[in-house]
Amino acid sequence: MVVTRFAPSPTGYLHIGGLRTALLSYLWARRNNGKFLLRIEDTDFSRNDEAAALAIVEAFKWVGLEHDGTIEYQSSRLAIYQEYAQKLLDSGKAYKCYMSREELDALREEQMGRKERAKYDNRYRDFTGTPPEGREAVIRIKAPLEGSITVHDGVKGDVVFNVADILDDFIIARADGTPTYNFVVAVDDALMGVTDVIRGDDHLSNTPKQIVVYDALGFALPRFFHVPMIHNHEGKKLSKRDGATDVMMYKEMGYTPEALLNFLVRLGWSHGDQEIFSMAEMLELFDPSDINRSASVYNVEKLDWLNSHYIKNMSNDKLCELLEFHGVMLVSHDKREILLDALKERAKTLVEMATLINEILVRPAAFDEVALKKGYKEDSKAILEAFAQALKNSTELHLPSDYHHVMEAVVAQLEIGFGKIGQPLRVALMGKLSGPGLDSVMAIIGVDETLARIDALLNH
């Protein structure tokens, strides 16, 4: 049984980097018919936020990830941590330290002054005397004093830490009794039966501390996979300043969950030359031991390309449904199919698609100056009038091809090139010089509207 987990601290939204580790954990659990758990790391009361967990679940829901079981909140498991801290106290593997913050600060400053590593000096490790008056004690765990701790990491390989370099008897419970991160992570992962810890490699240097806790409590170690960070263009860890880090912003910006997931899974992982991965394929192929060791830079171009790929290959029904979020209601539009077919090849995002749709459906409020100059010349007026007349004389105009035939006829009759009619007609219909095929546009808006728009240009 493989059990993985996603354990974010409640920051108010799901971070794009968090979504990636969540995705990888999810894939690995599902691939093995295991479990994917969700735990909120809210032991820091000052930052506790109920809504934050909901935001994460909402984002999960949007991209289609589903966690198993109930959400565990560390804030509601305090009794458990106390129990295990007491166990360590009883077995002599942890002890109470009565050093005040002032004393600690002083010690630290002194060590720094000597260019030494700031490190607790174990002064209460074997303390048996009477505790100082009126001091709240913290609980410290007895860390090994020498030797090394090796993290067997599925991504980075064996990483050896020299105990003397990195460890001291670190605090597992604060003076107010609340437990600290490295303690609760280990306790929870063990108690929740997590077998595979897949998380960002910024946690790699925490791992030895957690191993100390596992060992002291006699828990078996999970497998660790520390996946490299996603960097911004400056090569730094992705942060709020880099713009879109909230997963739900991608929904706002018109990205599809498929594209986002596909993009994220390819950051630091690959399967030969394959670029497009459906959820089914990810599930079939993903293995955390294939993850790259190096960080990758987040670049939007690839996401855009993937997104346009998924839009192009999406059914019109589905597109229609997604477009509603962006304010476009097409369910009852009789030319829906023509409209969507004409536009889905052209849009990188759903937002773009919505804009393009409105550009067709809504009569242009004004004609672009440059377009007018380049596309509406002296002879254009006569050509448009001839075309309008031809339309009026036609019956049964429904499909783009029907309109195309009328255009062909007019072009032949006037002995002109397609451009002669196309340019001014485009200005009339769209107000500018670019856009989808004119025959499609006319089929979508219909004869009456087409004539009205031509009229508007002729009389402007």
Next chain:
RNA sequence: GGCCCCAUCAUCUAAUGGUUAGGAUUCCAGAUUUUCAUUCUGGCCAUACGAGUUCGAAUCUCGUUGGGGUCACCA
């Protein structure tokens, strides 16, 4: 600064110690398109540096440089 991690085109990446170092995105050019976009074809661009091991190194070893992460009674 200590400790740890990392290093292939601009970017994401591929390459049992043996390939003209491959693919994708971006960019550029051509074709298609009445326009723009799409699509298709082609092109530009990389093994950070220096030693060593080897018949042979992107790949193994060491060093250098560069980048990143982490060092709390935060998570």
